Amino acid sequence: MTAAVLPGTAHNGLARGRVELLQFIRDRTAVIFTFAFPAMLLLLFGTIFGDSYEDTGVSVSQVYTASMIAYGILSTGFITMGSGLAMDREDGTLKRLHGTPITATAYLLGKLILVLVLSVAEVTLLILVGVLVYDMPLPDASHWVVFGWLFLLSVIACTLCGIAVSALVKRARTAGAILNVPLVALQFISGVFIHPITQLPSWLITVASLFPVKWMSQGFRYVFLPDEMKVYEAAGQWELGRIALVLGAWCVIGLALCLVTFRWTEKDR
Amino acid sequence: MDVIEVRGLRKTYRGHDAVRGIDLSVPRGEVFALLGPNGAGKTTTVEILEGHRKRSGGEARVLGEDPGTAGRDWRARIGVVLQDADDAADLTVTEMVRHMAGFYPDPRPVAEVIDLVGLTEKSKARIRTLSGGQRRRVDVALGIVGRPELLFLDEPTTGFDPAARRQFWDLIRALATEGTTILLTTHYLEEAEALADRLAVLSGGVIVAEGTPATLGGRGAAGAKVSWRHEGVQHTEQVADPTELIRKLVAEDADLTTLTVTRPTLEDTYLTLIGDHR
Ligand SMILES: Nc1ncnc2c1ncn2[C@@H]1O[C@H](COP(=O)(O)OP(=O)(O)O)[C@@H](O)[C@H]1O
Ligand SMILES: [Mg+2]
Numbered sequence: 023m024t025a026a027v028l029p030g031t032a033h034n035g036l037a038r039g040r041v042e043l044l045q046f047i048r049d050r051t052a053v054i055f056t057f058a059f060p061a062m063l064l065l066l067f068g069t070i071f072g073d074s075y076e077d078t079g080v081s082v083s084q085v086y087t088a089s090m091i092a093y094g095i096l097s098t099g100f101i102t103m104g105s106g107l108a109m110d111r112e113d114g115t116l117k118r119l120h121g122t123p124i125t126a127t128a129y130l131l132g133k134l135i136l137v138l139v140l141s142v143a144e145v146t147l148l149i150l151v152g153v154l155v156y157d158m159p160l161p162d163a164s165h166w167v168v169f170g171w172l173f174l175l176s177v178i179a180c181t182l183c184g185i186a187v188s189a190l191v192k193r194a195r196t197a198g199a200i201l202n203v204p205l206v207a208l209q210f211i212s213g214v215f216i217h218p219i220t221q222l223p224s225w226l227i228t229v230a231s232l233f234p235v236k237w238m239s240q241g242f243r244y245v246f247l248p249d250e251m252k253v254y255e256a257a258g259q260w261e262l263g264r265i266a267l268v269l270g271a272w273c274v275i276g277l278a279l280c281l282v283t284f285r286w287t288e289k290d291r
Numbered sequence: 292m293d294v295i296e297v298r299g300l301r302k303t304y305r306g307h308d309a310v311r312g313i314d315l316s317v318p319r320g321e322v323f324a325l326l327g328p329n330g331a332g333k334t335t336t337v338e339i340l341e342g343h344r345k346r347s348g349g350e351a352r353v354l355g356e357d358p359g360t361a362g363r364d365w366r367a368r369i370g371v372v373l374q375d376a377d378d379a380a381d382l383t384v385t386e387m388v389r390h391m392a393g394f395y396p397d398p399r400p401v402a403e404v405i406d407l408v409g410l411t412e413k414s415k416a417r418i419r420t421l422s423g424g425q426r427r428r429v430d431v432a433l434g435i436v437g438r439p440e441l442l443f444l445d446e447p448t449t450g451f452d453p454a455a456r457r458q459f460w461d462l463i464r465a466l467a468t469e470g471t472t473i474l475l476t477t478h479y480l481e482e483a484e485a486l487a488d489r490l491a492v493l494s495g496g497v498i499v500a501e502g503t504p505a506t507l508g509g510r511g512a513a514g515a516k517v518s519w520r521h522e523g524v525q526h527t528e529q530v531a532d533p534t535e536l537i538r539k540l541v542a543e544d545a546d547l548t549t550l551t552v553t554r555p556t557l558e559d560t561y562l563t564l565i566g567d568h569r
Binding site: 026027028029033034037041044045048049110113114115117118120121122123124125286287 | 341342343344363364366367369370371373375376377378379380381382386390391393394395396397417433437
């Protein structure tokens with residue numbers, strides 16, 4: 023046998039990330055839909071609901087900017103992953119990789135790199151729209167620290183849940199339809215499209231509080247809005263500790279679901 | 292120990308028996324062909340040996356390990372060309388070969404592999420833009436880039452034009468000369484005949500015959516059919532060895548202008564074999 027050693031998971035994961043990005047960029051429709059859609063929604067909402075929140079001087083469009091960042095991460099992580107895995111299972115990507123010495127962790131690391139890069143680009147675009155179109159002021163350093171961990175926890179939780187949900191997707195063609203059901207429902211009850219969230223019946227707020235989206239959008243509102251806006255939150259507080267806790271828990275739940283559901287090939291085989 | 296050892300292998304899909312107890316042994320360095328019509332169970336068998344599908348019963352050892360549980364080191368020693376895949380459409384040939392090469396401890400040089408499968412001119416083309424046969428050659432390149440000890444090829448030449456097929460055959464012979472063990476499935480008889488040291492005919496999930504291309508299904512012992520026409524009468528005789536008969540006919544001064552000596556072709560043998568078991 024040769025003395026050469028097998029390339030490790032980190033090396034292979036980075037190589038996968040590079041190739042995932044290359045393929046994504048070359049698929050123009052995916053680029054346009056993934057990026058332009060949240061930005062377009064933001065422009066539409068900002069234009070339709072142009073008022074301010076009473077005496078605070080904060081415009082509805084600024085609130086939407088903060089909430090849309092949560093949406094951007096959610097759609098990038100959840101949909102890119104969920105449909106991406108279904109696609110990879112269908113076109114033979116996963117099967118081909120499974121015939122090589124690559125590990126599942128390296129494959130998923132590649133996906134995570136893709137989602138991270140896409141999310142950074144997406145969030146940058148949304149912040150730019152907020153600042154340039156809606157005069158949203160940029161926050162100070164301490165808020166950016168919160169932004170940092172919030173962003174990472176959000177990306178990881180959404181990505182892991184996307185991987186887990188892809189196990190339910192039988193055909194890549196139906197992935198969009200299946201994945202958008204929980205996605206859209208959660209946005210309506212989580213204060214992304216409808217804010218203040220306190221307009222909703224309290225049982226619905228309780229349901230929303232079980233899922234990550236409510237906490238993500240609340241967190242991003244903390245980052246980008248002035249402190250007095252906290253009165254419009256469900257608890258009248260920003261609840262940073264609880265946000266970290268719930269998102270952290272979803273990372274763990276997502277990871278566990280992934281480990282249980284990830285399959286190189288369709289079941290039945 | 293043989294590179295592939297299979298005893299009583301079975302696979303059932305929801306009550307349908309696709310593979311019904313087959314035995315195989317492939318020693319190191321051999322080119323072994325699994326020949327059979329569509330639906331015979333070739334892909335099922337090969338994918339179980341590659342570790343892609345779970346077997347329902349029987350024993351399987353590939354490079355000394357159970358393919359159902361073998362790990363990364365084992366995968367570094369095999370090469371897999373699947374029956375169909377249409378992944379990586381947006382990458383170029385070079386990008387994809389280089390990417391896959393990176394997973395192996397001692398890969399072949401990328402340009403060399405692309406040259407071996409005859410795709411040098413297309414190396415910068417996106418895989419999406421290739422013809423079916425060219426796409427297939429990329430699959431072959433990806434199967435051999437890791438210098439496998441054992442190469443699986445599931446209907447590798449589907450969609451090849453005759454020239455590409457000849458070139459592919461040369462490549463397989465070169466790999467075999469280097470000592471690579473090869474398990475190939477095909478439904479092209481001439482491919483099995485040209486490449487295989489030994490072959491097995493699979494039909495309805497069972498092996499109905501096994502041997503070398505020359506002896507398969509009793510072909511070697513089947514003898515020859517000698518026909519000739521003498522004074523307006525057609526004569527046909529089935530003999531083990533035609534030499535004696537022809538010598539006798541010459542001695543008798545028979546009219547031999549229409550003399551023919553025929554042996555069953557591999558195709559005749561094959562069709563008889565799968566026909567009997569349909
Ligand atoms: N994943 C599967 N689920 C159910 N039936 C299958 C599956 N794969 C193959 N079969 C069936 O098993 C039989 C053998 O198929 P296969 O191994 O693909 O044959 P071949 O490769 O020789 O054409 C066929 O009847 C096929 O329909
Ligand atoms: Mg097949």
